Amino acid sequence: MARTCLTIILAAGEGSRMKSSTPKVLHKIANKTLLGHVMNAAQIAGGNSHSVVVGKEAAKVEAEAKTHSDKVDVFLQTERLGTGHAVLAAKDAIEREFDDILVLFGDTPLIQAETLQRLRKSLENGAQVVVLGFRTNDPTGYGRLVENEGKLVAIREHKDASEDELKIKFCNGGIMAFSGKHAMSLLNAIGNDNVNKEYYLTDIVEIAKKGDLKVVAIEADESEVMGVNDRFQLAQIEDIWQQTKRAELMRSGVTMHAPSTVYLSYDTIIEPDTIIEPNVVFGPNVSVKSAAQIKAFSHLEGAQVASKAIVGPYARLRPGAQLKEGSKVGNFCEIKNAIVEEGAKVNHLSYIGDAHIGKNANIGAGTITCNYDGMNKHKTKIGENAFIGSNSSLIAPVEIGDDAYVGSGSVITSNVPSNDLAIARSRQSNKTGLAIKIRARNQAIKDAKNK
Ligand code: UD1
Ligand code: CA
Numbered sequence: 001m002a003r004t005c006l007t008i009i010l011a012a013g014e015g016s017r018m019k020s021s022t023p024k025v026l027h028k029i030a031n032k033t034l035l036g037h038v039m040n041a042a043q044i045a046g047g048n049s050h051s052v053v054v055g056k057e058a059a060k061v062e063a064e065a066k067t068h069s070d071k072v073d074v075f076l077q078t079e080r081l082g083t084g085h086a087v088l089a090a091k092d093a094i095e096r097e098f099d100d101i102l103v104l105f106g107d108t109p110l111i112q113a114e115t116l117q118r119l120r121k122s123l124e125n126g127a128q129v130v131v132l133g134f135r136t137n138d139p140t141g142y143g144r145l146v147e148n149e150g151k152l153v154a155i156r157e158h159k160d161a162s163e164d165e166l167k168i169k170f171c172n173g174g175i176m177a178f179s180g181k182h183a184m185s186l187l188n189a190i191g192n193d194n195v196n197k198e199y200y201l202t203d204i205v206e207i208a209k210k211g212d213l214k215v216v217a218i219e220a221d222e223s224e225v226m227g228v229n230d231r232f233q234l235a236q237i238e239d240i241w242q243q244t245k246r247a248e249l250m251r252s253g254v255t256m257h258a259p260s261t262v263y264l265s266y267d268t269i270i271e272p273d274t275i276i277e278p279n280v281v282f283g284p285n286v287s288v289k290s291a292a293q294i295k296a297f298s299h300l301e302g303a304q305v306a307s308k309a310i311v312g313p314y315a316r317l318r319p320g321a322q323l324k325e326g327s328k329v330g331n332f333c334e335i336k337n338a339i340v341e342e343g344a345k346v347n348h349l350s351y352i353g354d355a356h357i358g359k360n361a362n363i364g365a366g367t368i369t370c371n372y373d374g375m376n377k378h379k380t381k382i383g384e385n386a387f388i389g390s391n392s393s394l395i396a397p398v399e400i401g402d403d404a405y406v407g408s409g410s411v412i413t414s415n416v417p418s419n420d421l422a423i424a425r426s427r428q429s430n431k432t433g434l435a436i437k438i439r440a441r442n443q444a445i446k447d448a449k450n451k
């Protein structure tokens with residue numbers, strides 16, 4: 001039977017360096033909260049239940065946690081007495097007897113599921129306590145992994161370390177796993193006899209050793225355990241995340257002309273043989289199919305772009321935009337909750353909202369679907385092969401039939417049947433020579449003023 005796993009996510013740090021009214025773990029990387037990143041990794045690694053330990057704003061954190069899993073408990077740590085004390089806030093969950101317990105930090109979003117799986121594997125192979133270490137040239141501030149003959153014997157916090165221990169470059173990444181069976185006795189044995197007068201979770205290494213339990217350290221890359229304390233670090237971690245995701249996409253067959261200017265979301269899907277030009281932003285929930293092209297300075301969210309479609313430059317696709325195969329949405333166009341069928345073109349300066357545009361229809365420059373009356377949204381339907389002349393306003397609800405024509409500058413208020421031409425503008429009349437008279441009159445007014 002698969003081993004059960006509880007993850008305890010510590011998030012009771014006051015987060016004051018963020019200078020924010022939002023709890024630290026609810027800040028986002030790639031449009032997903034730090035907490036969401038950590039919880040997702042934990043879930044992929046087989047976490048069955050999550051306990052989040054918070055210091056304030058419990059309700060907000062709980063609401064966010066529940067969007068990622070329905071097996072969530074939130075515990076309040078009212079006094080911040082150290083990481084060992086924080087873990088014990090989740091005592092009620094720990095006592096439910098899980099096989100594995102993983103302790104994660106809520107502000108360490110780059111942790112990989114694969115690494116958590118390695119920690120769990122060590123437990124499965126007989127270790128009772130597993131520590132995730134990393135090597136760094138600047139270990140300042142971190143707990144040091146003290147080894148004896150290659151075996152982990154203690155973790156010494158920076159402030160408590162001896163001269164010799166301070167030279168150690170193998171550090172505690174903060175993430176730890178221990179066997180559920182021994183959890184309570186190990187945690188209860190933690191004292192606060194140290195410089196900070198805190199209950200250090202890290203003390204369970206020495207406690208376990210004394211009890212003849214098996215303790216091991218495994219290693220990860222430093223970047224995986226980087227934590228967010230302020231907004232500069234938030235940006236640095238975002239940068240690492242973005243670089244990793246871009247590299248992944250490019251290696252899978254996506255061309256990016258200026259990768260560092262492309263912003264991706266946690267769930268962005270881009271298929272091979274697509275071209276992404278510079279300065280493109282992908283908000284949440286976007287997929288781009290093979291051989292599509294996203295030209296420079298486009299902004300997409302909640303949009304689906306089919307194969308061979310062309311978007312931009314300077315296009316905005318909002319939630320519900322669905323571009324079908326070979327369709328085109330050009331510069332300064334906004335598409336919201338609208339389907340643009342195969343081969344249809346919306347090439348210049350248009351707003352298309354709550355609409356369906358038929359196959360191969362051509363939407364002229366400046367066409368606006370007037371979808372909102374100040375209270376309600378209404379639909380516009382444009383048939384196959386329809387041609388909408390430039391600068392037309394289509395007042396929804398309205399339908400333009402297949403193969404119909406709308407004359408430029410029309411304000412369309414009622415349906416246009418298939419194959420009809422609709423012109424809804426006043427007829428032009430030319431007054432012969434009247435321009436000369438007008439010019440003379442205007443000149444006279446100007447001269448009178450300048451006297
Ligand atoms: C901790 C480790 C250290 C490790 C480092 C890695 C301990 C004692 N030390 O140190 O060995 O190298 O992380 O980054 O574990 N928290 C609570 N309640 C508390 C205290 C902390 O929820 O009472 C949470 C914080 O929100 C944070 C995490 O625990 O997410 C770590 O706490 P922090 O004070 O940052 O520990 P460090 O001193 O960095
Ligand atoms: Ca820290």
